[in-house]
Amino acid sequence: MFRTLKSPTDVQVEITDCCNITMLKFIYNKEEEFKIWDGLKEAIKEPVRSITEKDIKEVSVSSVTAEAMVAKVEKDWLAIEPNFLTQLGKFYRRKLEPAENLTAFLVRYYRFPYWYRGEKCWFAVPLFTSQIERTRVIMHELCHFYQPLKLPESVKEAIPVILNDHDLFKMYREERGHADPEEQKWRKIIWESYQKGKSLWDILKEENVAH
Numbered sequence: 001m002f003r004t005l006k007s008p009t010d011v012q013v014e015i016t017d018c019c020n021i022t023m024l025k026f027i028y029n030k031e032e033e034f035k036i037w038d039g040l041k042e043a044i045k046e047p048v049r050s051i052t053e054k055d056i057k058e059v060s061v062s063s064v065t066a067e068a069m070v071a072k073v074e075k076d077w078l079a080i081e082p083n084f085l086t087q088l089g090k091f092y093r094r095k096l097e098p099a100e101n102l103t104a105f106l107v108r109y110y111r112f113p114y115w116y117r118g119e120k121c122w123f124a125v126p127l128f129t130s131q132i133e134r135t136r137v138i139m140h141e142l143c144h145f146y147q148p149l150k151l152p153e154s155v156k157e158a159i160p161v162i163l164n165d166h167d168l169f170k171m172y173r174e175e176r177g178h179a180d181p182e183e184q185k186w187r188k189i190i191w192e193s194y195q196k197g198k199s200l201w202d203i204l205k206e207e208n209v210a211h
């Protein structure tokens, strides 16, 4: 997706709970929010780019609001993370643990890049949206984070279709993906196979995807 983005530098304000059992850290940091935007905006066409930039520049998020949101988002995620890791782990045929060295930056735009290389891995999550939509984004990005092998872009972006097993994943938004016909073809294949109880490995083997 946005693999050319550089990893943000050191975070200045981290609002995390030291007693938290998850290793996934949620952070709102204004500098990081703008840094990620700077790496992203060239790919966004006008006038959407200017509208979005104005939107995030017009209002500063107060530290009180940021702290309250981070606490809420963490609490929401902690409640569903163990089940999510179990269910995704069944599909990937791996035991998945809460991620170490992974940060979720809360941002106020609508594109959610990630960087999953090196020591400081991160992804972006919407700060102001419904819990329902935020959960979809977190789970979508974590499908990529935990993906056990490198795959073509269209296959990678198709995998989150399994999140449409809403009650199982406790994810109640429609996970539609991108308009790309190749991705949509893969979404159909993966969804149908997933419903028959097949794992990612079964599907790749059946479809002759080299790995």
Ligand SMILES: [Zn+2]
Pocket: 001, 140, 141, 144, 157
């Ligand atoms: Zn994606």
